[in-house]
């Protein structure tokens with residue numbers, strides 16, 4: 001077996017290393033953005049609009 005160090009995959013379709021996570025407001029997954037590079041862990045909303053809306057209200 002060969003060990004490949006630092007190789008970026010090869011086959012597998014998506015070669016992007018950008019993480020994704022679901023927006024807590026609209027529930028849609030959104031991708032990492034440059035502007036969040038420092039604050040990605042704290043980002044919960046896909047957009048400013050969702051940020052204002054806040055998390056979807058449970059029940060009703």
Ligand SMILES: [Zn+2]
Nearest residue numbers: 023026046050
């Ligand atoms: Zn959203």
